Structure formats: C-alpha cells, structure tokens
Amino acid sequence: MNSLNVASITKPETRGPVVNGVPTGQLMEVIDSIGQDSGNAQFQFRLNNHWIGGSINRSRMDDLFANGREDRHDQPFELDADEPRLVAGEDTAPTPVEYVLHALASCLTTTMVYHASVQGIAIESVESHVEGDIDVRGFFGLSDEVRKGFNQVRVRMQVKSEAGAEQLRELAMYSAVYDIVSNSLPVDVVIEKV
C-alpha cells in the first residue's frame, strides 16, 4: 500500500480535482490509506536545535515519519530564533512565542482549506490576525502566580468563501496546533550533561 501511495504522489494531477489549489485525489488516497490501517496514521515530526550564543539558536528539520514509514523533506529547513532588543536580544529572527502564533495561524488556515477542499467548498481568501498576551513576570521568575506563557490568544480570521462562518469554523477546529495550544499535552524534557 505504501508503494502505491508513493507512486501516486508523483502524479497528483491524474487523480481527482484540484480544489483551492489542493489535489484532493491525492489527499483522499492518504486519508483512505489511514482509514484502512491506523498504522499509516502514525506521524512523527523531529528537529535538532543548537544554541549559537546569547539570545540566538537554530533548528534544523530534515527527516520525519509519515504514513507509516520514514520520509524526509525535499530539502532540510533551518529556522533561527532570537529575542527583541528590549529583552537583551539582537532581533535577527522571530521570538519563540511568535513562532507559536505562526504555527497556530498557519495550521488553522491549512486545516480550513484542506477540509473545505475535500468537501468541494471553494475558498477565495483567508487573512488572519493573531495576538498573544503574556505577563512576563512568570517567565522572569518574579511571581509564582503568573503563568510563564501566554495567558490569552486571540485569532481573527477573515475568509472569503461560499460557506458560512460557522461551517468554516467547524472545519478550522480540526487544526492540530489549535489542539496543541489550547489543550494540555505531555512534554517530556530530559537534560543530559555532556
């Protein structure tokens, strides 16, 4: 089954309509393979990060596990993170918390577009504005009662589509990052001295 998927991916144009720029035939094949065997639903995303110095560090993403097998990106991706000058950074890259907001906006958008596409719902445009409020007394250790991360995130999405706002919201709510950010999640952090 995996070899069938791999072969089909090279010719997305031959398998079903492209809706909103999404090759729905290709997407349905992956969804079908997952429905037939839950082993194909197991994905793992990975990265390596190294500290460059001061406020700057860099992540590299290359391989992943997808649809039940090892896979890799067409090319490795590198992302830097930095801090604003106000908090002793060099402002060469977005902050870690801005990356969270980007992950959220991008996932809500892609999720809405993907689910609309397989249902044949046309979407013309999606624009989002995202705000995250943070009281940095928690991060800086000045108060045990203030949480360290955002205390509130707001997303306003402006969508041009034939579908209604409530239906579009239902589609967006399948977002993986919305789930990650809004709900609790086990995060295991192990520190090793080298």
Added chain:
Amino acid sequence: MNSLNVASITKPETRGPVVNGVPTGQLMEVIDSIGQDSGNAQFQFRLNNHWIGGSINRSRMDDLFANGREDRHDQPFELDADEPRLVAGEDTAPTPVEYVLHALASCLTTTMVYHASVQGIAIESVESHVEGDIDVRGFFGLSDEVRKGFNQVRVRMQVKSEAGAEQLRELAMYSAVYDIVSNSLPVDVVIEKV
C-alpha cells in the same frame, strides 16, 4: 521610567557583565522595571497571516507591545508554512506542527541561557533533539477519540555547563513555550466572512 529604559538599551555594553553572550546588566534593568511596575510586564506579540494557495500560507511579524509600550522589530519577519508532499503539500517550508517544535526547543534553550546568565552560570553548548508524535486520524476527522495534535512530545537537551542537570532543568522550566504547549490555554478563534 520607560524613557530611561529606552535610553539604556542603546548602550548595553556599559551596564554589567556579558555572560553566555547575554548582556546581563541590560536584562536586569528590564527585570527591575517589571518588578517596580507590573504594567511593564505586559507584552503582546502579534502577526498577520494570509493564505497563498493550497498548502501554503505566510505570516508577517512587525509590531509588538513590550515593557508597557508599543515597539517593533528592527525589520519585519516573514515565515511561510507548507505541508510535506505526502499530504498534498509542496514542501517549500516547514509544517505548522514543526514550527511548534522549533518554538519549544528555542524557548527552552533561550530560557535556560538567560536564567543561567543572570545567575552567573556559564554554559558552553546546548544541543536539543525534539520529537512530536501525532496520530493524524484526529486531524483528518477519521476518529473522534484521537486528539488532533501531538499526543506526546519529547525533548532531549545536551548541555555543557558547570551547573548540574537538575539545576539546568529548573532554569529551562521557566520557558514560556513549554508552559503554552504543556498546559491548556484559552484560544479565541473568530471567523468573519468578507
């Protein structure tokens, strides 16, 4: 007080030792200003995202609210998101969930380095490997019982430092993104038809 901070930021080299590449005098001034007035602890990060087509969208980060006043990055940052080819993407940029892992690794690293620096603890190197497991039956709507995002995230940090692993872990646990990902958070999503 704000004008004093702004003036001091232009000359970080004049105010205290640089530890691990972090100008601790500058950082302590910000922390002091927050300790004196909790209004200075209120930060807001923002971005605008727009859908480009299919699996691709782009965020732009420019202004922010920091230390009780409007601020902006030295230059706007733009980030794209895409999906792997296997799930009907074009693989031109990291996926939204990979951005979450980058946010987590980078925040844990910066947090450990910043807190170590103000305590005078030298750190020589930090390398992290992060994995996030996801069962995509939730995302694709194939099962109501499977969550849509990661079900488990693992971070292994390898640190070269004079401090012990347990102390380094305590420092890293001030991370804003660790809090955001591991704990629940109110995320308000509003969809407007345009």
